[in-house]
Amino acid sequence: MIIQSLALKNFRQYRNTTIEFKEGLIGIIGKNGSGKSTIFNAIVCALYGVLPTSREYIRSTFAEDNATVAIELVFEIDNNRYHVVREYRGKSLQAHASLYKNNSAIATSATDVTKSLEDIIGMPQDAFMHSVFAAQGELRQISDTRGADRRELIRKIMGFSMLDDILQMIRDDRNDKRRFIEGQQVMLLSEEDIKVKESELEKHYQELSHKEKTVDEFQKNHELLSQKFLKAQKKFEEQQEIYKKHNDLIKKKTEIQAHLDNCTHNIAEAKERLKQLENAKVEHEKLYSQEQKYNVCKKQKEQLEHARMMNMKKQELQKQYDELIHELYEKEQSIEAEKEELKKLDNLETMIKQYENRKNEIEKTVQSLQGKLYEIREDLGGIEKSVKDRKKHIEQIKKLGKEAECPVCLRPLHEAYDATIARLTAEIEGYEKKEKAQLKSDAEKTELMMKNTENELKEIDTQRNALQQQKAQLLEKKKNVEKALGEIRKKKENLNAINLQLQELGNIAFDEHEYDRVVEEYTNLEAIHTRFIGLDVLIREIPVVQQKIKQLEKQKDELTSEIKKNSESITNVAFSETLYSEIKIEYESILQEKEKITKKLNEEKLLYNDIKNAINKIVSELEKDKHNRQRIEATKHEFELLQRLEKVMDGFRESVLQMAKPVIANYASSLFNQLTQGRYQEIKMDDNFNFLIMDDGKWYPLSRFSGGEIDCANLCLRIAISNAIRDFSGSGAVGFMAFDEIFGSQDNERRNAIINALYSLQEQYRQIFIISHIDDVKELFPSILHVQTSAAGSKAVWM
Incomplete structure (x- = not known):
């Protein structure tokens, strides 16, 4: 993994900065508070979404309340280019993220981006922060952890926690098997229950045999009666057909007779109507x-x-x-008076233009004074910040005392204690009495000039607005005059049109x-x-009525003939009411008997099926019990296998952790021997993962040694753990290391040894970043990234 670039926007000390990273051993140098550690914080945040402080403090103090905080990290793994973007938007700093591989998006939410990056890098955040990456003050974190916590921490760093997950999965599966066995055993039938159910089954089989004979007898009787019913049914259906024909003919005869009666009535009405129409014809002629x-x-x-x-x-x-003649005269008189007043409009426009020119000149003067006042206040703010910083430095130095060491570089303070306080006090007096007083005087004069200029601007606006109002009123009158002239033209056109119509009408004679x-x-x-x-x-209706009478007479003759034919058909059907009743009674009697025996047969069949269902239920319960017993036996076998697998996996987990100890110790020993120039030959870990250092052939705990030696050992342990992770995972994904302030407790000789050791690691780690505020170490690095503060925010420049 090689970091190519980092872009920061509104992130803590950085307003808008992009850093292009080089390869090799790189020193990141700058004053305290300049933003060196913020670069490492931003890299961790981009990779794992972990903020260096509370969310409300990550936005730059010079950014607006709703400005977006953005981190963009570009890095390379296995010739693939990855681009991470994390943004915190709005006042609530809502997290958003996206991840691109070779310019194609592969994740678009904060959670998915973090999960994808853990898979790509090959280690979670804990492993990353405890191996190749050490934030300020966290170098000793591994050695400071005690007992079982250190053992668990190393297991987690090495990525062995997945073995814990596997072991837990085995235990969960084993417990599931045990609960299944216990649950199924509760549901099994007892020996007594099985005997009772087998006895019931035998009883039901006997009842089923007896009931089967009863059903057969009813079935035979039902078949005989069904044959008898079919014969009676056939005779009854034949009589029903004759009965239907007879009724249809009677019904038809009734209908024809009704038509005939209606036709006779209609003929009488039509003749009466014809008589009335002929009387109307006589009156019409008169x-x-x-x-x-x-x-x-x-x-x-x-x-x-x-x-x-x-x-x-x-x-x-x-x-x-x-x-119209009267209206035109009055309108023309009114317009002449309005035209006289509109002559004032040109003079008003000239006066308004003069006021606007003067307003523009005054606004330029106000802008100039505002710029000057802003510069004065900015200078005042800078002086106040300088005074505040110097007072804070004096307070810190007095609190430490002359005999104390610098908290960063660990050098004694007594050499420059009095001189530094005197220099800082003199600088404060110079700022307060000279520069700050002069700037306040300049600000008051500028503010007074601005107030006078703004008052003049208000007066000009008042006068110009009054003229604008007069102009608007005259323009409105002008518009009304033009509208009135248009109305006069229309009225004259109407007058000419009316005159033309009067001429066309001429003289009209009317009595x-x-x-x-x-x-x-x-x-x-x-x-x-x-x-x-x-x-x-x-009269026109007479021929219609005459034709209707003719048609009704014809229809009457046809209906009379049809009634005669219908009467003959009724006689030919030869229907006997007595015979029909006898056959119907016989049919209904057999049907009733058949329905009775059918009902009884169905009842017996239902009882037969009930017995059969009871047998099937008992058989099913016995089969299910047998099947459950077989499943319990099979699950017991699986439970025993899982118990053995749990013991094997637990032992394997401990063995893998023990295998990591000599690998870490070998890497750490080799590097520690190099850094101490052969004074300390070896580092090892005991069964509880306590760190021991060999000195003159004897093993001593880490706490025995000086602070510089402890820091040096912790540095070696972190690099050793990083190498062990690479060996165990078979991956070389992480190709960089980053350490913050590791030289504070080291003398010059030890610093040189650490730098030489880091040089030797460049084959494994193409990028090694070291943060330091100590100027003496600049010459030790081939590449220097200088971080410095400015009014526009911190920036990083290659030296």
Whole structure:
């Protein structure tokens, strides 16, 4: 695994930074708090989704409250390029993640990304953090763990916890078998139950044999009666057919007679109607002369109504014409007055333009003053931060005292104690009395200038708004004048159209008295006209009624002939009511007897099936009990095999852990011997995984040695565990190591030895990252990544 690049956005000290990593031994150098360890924290977070602190503190202090925090890590394993993206969005910093392999997405949720990366890297987070990766202050974590906890920790780091999972699976399977056996044994039949059920089974078999004979007897009787029933049924069906034909003919005769009666009645009604129509014809002829007079009067009325309508139309048009003439005169007088007021519009627009130009000049002045004030406040903030930092440094130094060691580099403080406090105090006084006072004075002057300028801007806005309001009112009047002119044009067009219509109508001759006389005469003749029209309709009905009478007479003759034929058919059927009743009684008697014996037969068959079902139930229960006993025996055999497998697996788990001890010890001994230049020959682990170091041929616990030697041993143990993981897994996936502040407890000679040992590991680990705040170690690294702070956030630069 080779890390190629890391991109950070709004993550702790970093605003927006991308780091392209090199291969080889790399020193990450920078002041305390600059963000060196944050680089390692970001790598762990990208790979395993583990945040270095509480979620609410990971967003940069200079970022907005809802700004997205993003980490992007690109690394290579087995010539495959992987790209991890983890984002924390919104105020609640909701986690999102995605993983790409060779630019193709393979996981799109935070949980799936973490699971996929554990499979790709070949080790979980615990193994990663306790072998190739050591955060600041965690180098001794393995040696500081005690007793059974250290044993469990190494088992987990080595990836042997899967053996625990397998052993638990075996135990769970064994327990399932035991519970199955216990549950099935409760359900088994006792010996006494089996004997009772076998006795019941024999009794049921005897009852079944007796019942089978009874059913056979009823079956034979049923068959004999069924044959007798079929003969009676045939005779009855033949009589039913004759009975049906006889009834159908009677029904048909009744229907024909009803049609004949109806036809006779209809002929009488039609003849009466014809007599009424002939009387109407006589009356129609008498009213003919009055109808002629009505038609002449109607024509006169229509002509007079047309003339009357034209005369009313002309009067209405003349009225409209006079009203339009008056409206046009008043509208034109009003428009002339409005035009005089609109002449003020051009002067208003010139004044508004002058105010807008002045406003633009003042706004530019305000922007300039705001920029100047922002720069002053930014400088004040920088000075206050410098004063705060120096006060904090003074407080820390006084708290430690002259005889204390630096908590980072472990050097004595007494050499520079007084000089440092004096220098920091002088710097604070210089900031407070000179730079800060001058900046506050400049800020007050700038704020006063801004206030005066903003007041002038408000006054200009007030005056300009008043002119804008006057302009809007005049524009509205202008729009109304244009609208009024359009209305005048339309009214003139209407006036011309009305005048043209009046000319077309000309003089109209209309006599109102003549019109009233004609209307009165028309009204008197209208009732006679209505009667004449009604009689005319009746006369047209005469030939229709005559034709109907002819058809009804013909229909009457046909129905009389059909009744005669129907009576002959009834006689030919030869139906006997007495014979039909005798055969029906015989049929119903046999049917009743047959239904009775059928019911009894079904009852006996039901009893027979009940006995048979009882037998089957007992047989099934006995078979099920037998089958359950066989299953219990088979499961007992499986249970015994699982018990033996549990013992074998438990022993194998312990053997594998014991196999790891010499591998880790050999790697650690070789590296520790190299780092101590042969002073300490070997490191080993006892049965409880306590670490022992050989000194002059004797074994001593790790606690006997100095802090630097303990840190050195822990470094060797971590590298040894990493090599052992690689050997046991058969994978070389993790090709880098990263250690944070491992030189603090080492002297120069030991530092050089550690660097030389790390050089020798470059064949196995193509990237080795070492974080340190000690400037003296810069020359020891072939590549230096310098982390430094700025107002825009921390940044990392290759030196």
